[in-house]
Amino acid sequence: MKIFLAGASGVIGQRLIPRLIQAGHTVGGMTRSPSKTEVLERLGAEPILCDVFDREELFQAVHHFAPDVILSELTDLPDDATQISELTDLNARIRTEGTRNLIEASRRSGSPKILAQSVAWQLPDGPDALAVADLERSVLDQGGVVLRYGQFYGPGTYNEQQQPEEPRIHIDCAADRTVDALSEPTGIVVITD
Numbered sequence: 001m002k003i004f005l006a007g008a009s010g011v012i013g014q015r016l017i018p019r020l021i022q023a024g025h026t027v028g029g030m031t032r033s034p035s036k037t038e039v040l041e042r043l044g045a046e047p048i049l050c051d052v053f054d055r056e057e058l059f060q061a062v063h064h065f066a067p068d069v070i071l072s073e074l075t076d077l078p079d080d081a082t083q084i085s086e087l088t089d090l091n092a093r094i095r096t097e098g099t100r101n102l103i104e105a106s107r108r109s110g111s112p113k114i115l116a117q118s119v120a121w122q123l124p125d126g127p128d129a130l131a132v133a134d135l136e137r138s139v140l141d142q143g144g145v146v147l148r149y150g151q152f153y154g155p156g157t158y159n160e161q162q163q164p165e166e167p168r169i170h171i172d173c174a175a176d177r178t179v180d181a182l183s184e185p186t187g188i189v190v191i192t193d
Contacts, residue, residue: 007073009036015175017043062105072116092131114144150192167192
C-alpha cells in the first residue's frame with residue numbers, strides 16, 4: 001500500500017518507516033521541518049515537506065501522493081518532558097485542527113483509510129483531554145482506526161532509562177503493532193504492553 005505518514009520525523013514515525021517498507025509498503029513521510037527531510041529519505045521514505053495547518057498545501061500533498069492509507073502520528077510535544085503541561089495547547093491543536101485537516105485531505109483525495117494516534121490513559125480534564133475526544137470521534141466518524149498507545153518508553157522517548165507507569169509500550173513494540181493495525185477495520189485498537 002501507499003502510506004502517507006504524518007508526523008514521520010517523530011519518535012514513532014522514525015521507527016515505523018523501516019518496518020512499513022520491510023512489509024512492502026511505499027511511505028510518504030510528512031514533516032514540517034526542512035532539516036528532517038534527509039533523515040526521512042535515509043530511512044527509505046519519500047520526504048513530504050508540509051505543515052498540517054496549511055490546508056491547501058496539505059490537500060495538494062495528499063492528492064499528489066495518492067495514498068491508500070493516511071497514518072497520523074502527529075504530536076506537538078516539547079523536547080523537555082517537564083514543559084508538557086505548559087505547552088498543552090500546541091498538542092491539543094494538532095490533535096483537533098491537524099486531524100480535521102487530514103480527514104478533509106482524505107475526503108478530497110478519494111477517502112483513503114485513516115489511522116490516528118491517541119492515548120490509552122485518562123488525561124486530566126482540560127484542552128488535551130477534549131482534543132483526544134475530538135480526534136477519536138472525528139476518526140471513527142470517518143470509518144478510521146484510533147490507535148490508543150500506552151506511554152512510550154525506550155530509545156528516543158521521554159522514558160529512555162526507566163519504564164513509565166502503566167499503560168505503557170516499548171517504542172519498537174508500538175511500531176510493530178502499528179504495522180499490524182493497518183489491516184484493522186474501523187474502531188479502536190489499544191497498543192500497550
